[in-house]
Amino acid sequence: MTQQPLSDERRPDERRPANDGPKAAARNRAALIGAAREIYAEQGLDAPLSAIARRAGVGQGVLYRHFPDRAAVAVAVLEENVRQIEQAAAADGADLIQVLGVLTWHQTESAAFVRVLYADGPGSHSDAPAYAQALSRRVELALRRHLPDGHRLAEHADDLMIAVGMVSGAVTGPTREQRERRALAAWRLLGVEVGPVRPFDE
CATH class of the missing domain: 1.10.357 (Tetracycline Repressor; domain 2)
Incomplete structure (x- = not known):
């Protein structure tokens, strides 16, 4: 799945982290888990995965590389x-x-x-x-x-x-x-x- 570009109008806590090799994968996974916890608390378990990716500051392609489904x-x-x-x-x-x-x-x-x-x-x-x-x-x-x-x-x-x-x-x-x-x-x-x-x- 191709990574979808995000809007440049991100909140400060939704900026995409710099890509620094192997550390990025672990950091992105941790960011996605933290973002999912926040989004689920705010919107419930039916919240769109795109909202989690945006909160973590990554594209949906990155999310799906770590987590294949909801x-x-x-x-x-x-x-x-x-x-x-x-x-x-x-x-x-x-x-x-x-x-x-x-x-x-x-x-x-x-x-x-x-x-x-x-x-x-x-x-x-x-x-x-x-x-x-x-x-x-x-x-x-x-x-x-x-x-x-x-x-x-x-x-x-x-x-x-x-x-x-x-x-x-x-x-x-x-x-x-x-x-x-x-x-x-x-x-x-x-x-x-x-x-x-x-x-x-x-």
């Missing part, structure tokens, strides 16, 4: 979200409060992530795609490694991910600030303490 983009966003949560859980000195803060950031930033986690809620697990079930289990394992005995989310086997699904269902609103406020309110109503809502800092 599903591949969504899975890449989800994989990156889960990877960051796993890294947060594996970091030195990590605890449940901190990891929940990273999880909550991804809940507020990524409409796709919210939908996958919520699909794993009570009564719907069997209907979730296999990849969604696998990603949800990875999130659960990352959280459980820091779940203290006697914690309110450890009382029953399903409580942890039911709570995550409930918070995910509360994450609505047109702005990230509104979504974060609702997510934190949901955790508070569940009686669960959450650390700073921010991405994992490698």
